Amino acid sequence: MAYKQYILTCGGTGCESSGGGELYTELVKEVNAAGLSNDVQVVKTGCFGFCEMGPIVKVLPEETFYVKVKASDAKEIVQENIVKGRPVKRLLYDVNQGDDEAKMEEIGFYQKQVRVVLRNCGIINPESLEEYVAREGYAALEKVLFEMTPEDVLEELKESGLRGRGGAGFPTWRKWLFTRGVESDQKYIICNADEGDPGAYMDRSVLEGDPHSIIEAMMIAGHTVGASQGIVYIRAEYPLAIERLEKAICDAKDAGLLGDNILGSEFSFNIELRLGAGAFVCGEETALIASVEGKRGMPTPRPPFPAVKGLWGKPTVINNVETNANIPVIILRGGKWFSKIGTETSKGTKVFALTGKIKNSGLVEVPMGTTLREIVYDIGGGIPNGKAFKGVQTGGPSGGVIPAAYLDTPIDYEGLQKLGSIMGSGGMIVMDEDDCIVDVVKFYLEFTVDESCGKCSPCRIGGRSLFNILDRITKGQASLDDIPKIKAICTAMSKASLCGLGQTAPNPVWSIMRHFEDELMAHIVDKTCPAGKCKSLIQYRIDAEKCIGCGACARKCPVNCISGEKRKPHIIDQDKCIKCGMCMETCKFDAVLHS
Numbered sequence: 001m002a003y004k005q006y007i008l009t010c011g012g013t014g015c016e017s018s019g020g021g022e023l024y025t026e027l028v029k030e031v032n033a034a035g036l037s038n039d040v041q042v043v044k045t046g047c048f049g050f051c052e053m054g055p056i057v058k059v060l061p062e063e064t065f066y067v068k069v070k071a072s073d074a075k076e077i078v079q080e081n082i083v084k085g086r087p088v089k090r091l092l093y094d095v096n097q098g099d100d101e102a103k104m105e106e107i108g109f110y111q112k113q114v115r116v117v118l119r120n121c122g123i124i125n126p127e128s129l130e131e132y133v134a135r136e137g138y139a140a141l142e143k144v145l146f147e148m149t150p151e152d153v154l155e156e157l158k159e160s161g162l163r164g165r166g167g168a169g170f171p172t173w174r175k176w177l178f179t180r181g182v183e184s185d186q187k188y189i190i191c192n193a194d195e196g197d198p199g200a201y202m203d204r205s206v207l208e209g210d211p212h213s214i215i216e217a218m219m220i221a222g223h224t225v226g227a228s229q230g231i232v233y234i235r236a237e238y239p240l241a242i243e244r245l246e247k248a249i250c251d252a253k254d255a256g257l258l259g260d261n262i263l264g265s266e267f268s269f270n271i272e273l274r275l276g277a278g279a280f281v282c283g284e285e286t287a288l289i290a291s292v293e294g295k296r297g298m299p300t301p302r303p304p305f306p307a308v309k310g311l312w313g314k315p316t317v318i319n320n321v322e323t324n325a326n327i328p329v330i331i332l333r334g335g336k337w338f339s340k341i342g343t344e345t346s347k348g349t350k351v352f353a354l355t356g357k358i359k360n361s362g363l364v365e366v367p368m369g370t371t372l373r374e375i376v377y378d379i380g381g382g383i384p385n386g387k388a389f390k391g392v393q394t395g396g397p398s399g400g401v402i403p404a405a406y407l408d409t410p411i412d413y414e415g416l417q418k419l420g421s422i423m424g425s426g427g428m429i430v431m432d433e434d435d436c437i438v439d440v441v442k443f444y445l446e447f448t449v450d451e452s453c454g455k456c457s458p459c460r461i462g463g464r465s466l467f468n469i470l471d472r473i474t475k476g477q478a479s480l481d482d483i484p485k486i487k488a489i490c491t492a493m494s495k496a497s498l499c500g501l502g503q504t505a506p507n508p509v510w511s512i513m514r515h516f517e518d519e520l521m522a523h524i525v526d527k528t529c530p531a532g533k534c535k536s537l538i539q540y541r542i543d544a545e546k547c548i549g550c551g552a553c554a555r556k557c558p559v560n561c562i563s564g565e566k567r568k569p570h571i572i573d574q575d576k577c578i579k580c581g582m583c584m585e586t587c588k589f590d591a592v593l594h595s
């Protein structure tokens with residue numbers, strides 16, 4: 001049935017956790033109460049990307065775009081917008097800009113985005129096979145089954161220039177070609193939905209918002225390389241993605257789109273889910289395979305590569321979720337169309353999870369070659385509270401921090417590598433002047449040390465030693481003699497570790513030595529932390545000139561180490577101070593300083 005109007009609400013994890021589920025229920029209730037259930041349909045979609053402003057509601061066909069909507073706003077939206085035909089101004093995005101009817105595409109956050117991977121997220125109900133089909137869903141599979149040979153598919157992928165989005169950027173067509181070329185009674189297609197990078201949630205959002213696109217892509221891969229079994233390896237912490245994927249698999253099976261003799265063809269394909277326990281190393285392909293086989297998730301040496309000898313010793317294609325999401329579009333629109341988006345060496349778009357010190361955090365999909373400045377300022381809206389930009393961490397624990405001097409660098413695989421970072425899976429964490437770069441890198445090292453499987457000594461021992469040195473640096477206990485030690489450990493780890501985890505763990509450390517040497521030296525030589533983050537290196541004190549003696553800081557101090565008479569300058573007892581920073585936060589007269 002066609003409805004006159006649609007109310008779309010975000011059903012992604014972010015919006016669901018901030019009241020999106022209740023909002024959906026209320027909207028349905030209000031539409032029913034207004035007697036409009038035959039004319040207006042409320043649809044729970046995938047993520048709109050603009051997570052900072054969620055929960056989001058969009059009304060079609062007018063495209064009215066509401067932000068930060070609460071369940072209690074449902075009645076007003078239905079009564080005002082739907083019944084009376086006038087938007088609820090207070091819920092529109094930034095009414096102060098004078099454009100109180102801002103459509104999605106008029107909002108700065110969306111203007112430079114190109115949604116290929118996220119094409120259906122925020123548009124269709126991810127739990128509806130019909131809605132996916134209405135957006136050309138499974139048309140690529142049909143084309144592959146009845147109009148194309150596997151060689152045609154490989155040719156199209158080659159022309160597209162698609163490279164894996166799981167981190168390494170390996171050409172997808174070549175991986176498929178290797179597997180196709182091996183004779184075997186059984187082959188496997190694995191979708192890597194482990195997504196272990198801190199701050200990254202692109203893959204989860206695609207699975208939550210458009211699960212059928214992944215199923216369709218895996219089937220296309222299966223048909224191309226000659227595999228009949230697919231496995232999605234997904235972390236158990238993604239319950240909503242798992243639920244939607246399971247429903248999509250069931251619905252596709254019931255419709256004859258998955259299972260035996262798909263769409264009446266000779267091709268049969270099944271998909272199963274395997275839940276991972278959330279260990280970062282299990283995202284590494286050989287560890288992932290071990291985990292699927294029921295063994296402890298530990299990497300093994302390559303070659304042999306999984307494309308030739310993978311799951312249960314059989315040829316296996318492993319692709320990332322985002323890589324998969326591109327496949328149906330490439331088949332339908334053609335490799336040539338896809339290759340026009342992006343740069344010379346990196347084609348298509350990339351989805352980034354933009355977080356940290358940024359006004360508009362959320363999921364951002366941009367053509368490869370977009371500059372960091374465009375992402376941080378035009379899309380992300382810049383740094384909050386008037387603070388200065390310090391850097392962007394890309395590539396998670398395997399990447400590095402890119403400083404302000406390179407804001408105009410176009411982002412692609414090679415560009416980021418030249419700057420000592422990597423594309424990684426797409427986590428992008430923005431830092432401001434208050435972030436200490438040494439502390440941030442220490443955080444990443446702590447992560448890799450915790451997540452190392454311990455199988456090889458360069459990673460197990462090198463990671464721990466490197467972390468200990470960085471810890472000493474943040475405590476003012478390091479000396480210049482530690483620099484050559486850092487370099488030696490980093491080199492040994494990159495060269496001798498068995499898998500990518502240990503090989504890339506030194507990357508964040510190299511990046512501070514290269515781009516933030518002054519800040520590193522301030523910690524080692526001057527024993528100071530310019531950002532005021534490293535507790536052992538800072539001291540809070542009260543400026544007697546500015547202090548009016550109101551006593552607010554003394555009342556807030558959790559260890560009662562601030563004293564002074566009323567209306568007289570106060571002082572901090574340095575021996576007792578635990579450096580919590582509460583006094584600085586409390587003082588309205590900027591009288592508390594740190595050094």
Ligand SMILES: Cc1cc2nc3c(=O)[nH]c(=O)nc-3n(C[C@H](O)[C@H](O)[C@H](O)COP(=O)(O)O)c2cc1C
Pocket residue numbers: 163164165166167168169170172192193194195196197280281282283284285286318319320321323324425499500501
């Ligand atoms: C420590 C480590 C963790 C990884 N985690 C993931 C992950 O969570 N998701 C992913 O797709 N690839 C991850 N990778 C990369 C995979 O090993 C593999 O290259 C990728 O899944 C291949 O798919 P693609 O060609 O589509 O990128 C990881 C690699 C390493 C070394």
Ligand code: SF4
Pocket residue numbers: 281298299451452453454455456457459460497498499500501502503
């Ligand atoms: S590099 Fe680290 S995570 Fe990889 S196999 Fe060696 S110990 Fe395990």
Ligand code: SF4
Pocket residue numbers: 542546547548549550551552553554569570586587588589590591592
């Ligand atoms: S809050 Fe500020 S002004 Fe008041 S006593 Fe403390 S330092 Fe002085």
